[in-house]
Amino acid sequence: MKRQKLTPEVEALYLAPLPPEEFERRVRASIAELDGPEGENLGELIDWFLRRYPTPAERLAYGRRAYARWLRAAPQA
Amino acid sequence: MEGTEFSEEAFFAAIAASGARALLIGRRAMLALGAPVLTADYDYWAAFEDVETLNAAVAPMGLHPNRSPDEARRTGRYALENDEHVDVLIARAATTVTGEKLTFDDAWSRRQTVRCGAADVALPSLDDLIMTKRWSMREKDVVDIQFIERLRRKKP
Numbered sequence: 426m427k428r429q430k431l432t433p434e435v436e437a438l439y440l441a442p443l444p445p446e447e448f449e450r451r452v453r454a455s456i457a458e459l460d461g462p463e464g465e466n467l468g469e470l471i472d473w474f475l476r477r478y479p480t481p482a483e484r485l486a487y488g489r490r491a492y493a494r495w496l497r498a499a500p501q502a
Numbered sequence: 503m504e505g506t507e508f509s510e511e512a513f514f515a516a517i518a519a520s521g522a523r524a525l526l527i528g529r530r531a532m533l534a535l536g537a538p539v540l541t542a543d544y545d546y547w548a549a550f551e552d553v554e555t556l557n558a559a560v561a562p563m564g565l566h567p568n569r570s571p572d573e574a575r576r577t578g579r580y581a582l583e584n585d586e587h588v589d590v591l592i593a594r595a596a597t598t599v600t601g602e603k604l605t606f607d608d609a610w611s612r613r614q615t616v617r618c619g620a621a622d623v624a625l626p627s628l629d630d631l632i633m634t635k636r637w638s639m640r641e642k643d644v645v646d647i648q649f650i651e652r653l654r655r656k657k658p
Contacts, residue, residue: 440641442640443644448639448643448644449600452647455647456647456651458648459648459652459655464655467648467652468652468655468656471536471537471652471653474537474538480618481535481616481618482510482511482617482619484533484534484536485510485530485618486510487538488529488533488538488539491540492542
């Protein structure tokens with residue numbers, strides 16, 4: 426499968442390592458969010474995914490299709 | 503190319519049949535467990551001793567290592583490649599910058615198995631999968647940890 430190259434700006438934001446304290450702070454904050462609306466939204470998304478694709482094989486196949494769709498739609502870096 | 507010729511089930515079956523101790527980690531593992539995330543490649547954490555077995559298992563599918571087994575052991579990682587890309591970590595243990603250590607043997611002993619068609623796929627426990635996400639400390643990993651934690655809360 427072809428891999429999408431990220432722009433340097435996106436790569437820096439998303440894939441560059443964070444300082445340890447900042448990483449831990451963001452992890453704590455993201456887990457705390459699970460007790461609120463963000464957790465509900467994520468739960469609904471996971472429920473839909475498990476309902477629509479009930480087996481691991483179907484979920485993995487979805488992942489390949491979704492990535493291929495994203496590749497077709499993504500601007501060339 | 504969408505990689506439609508690649509049979510994921512045959513790939514997983516070949517690894518399972520070989521006896522190579524290899525854990526599917528990363529976003530592909532998250533997908534299998536129920537998190538709808540995007541990923542391009544496959545990430546495995548394999549036993550230090552099982553590099554040759556793993557390589558032989560996937561060679562008939564045209565997946566070839568980009569490093570010799572000795573070089574891969576020295577560097578701790580390599581990739582299996584054709585149209586697909588499989589990153590393989592072969593460290594005996596990995597430690598986060600905050601000092602939390604996870605050995606392969608412990609992760610393997612706590613593994614969970616999911617069925618993919620006719621093939622069994624070995625995955626880390628949710629706790630260990632979270633730990634693997636703490637190794638690189640990227641924003642992407644923060645997002646993934648939140649997803650995995652939410653999956654853990656769903657577990658009975």
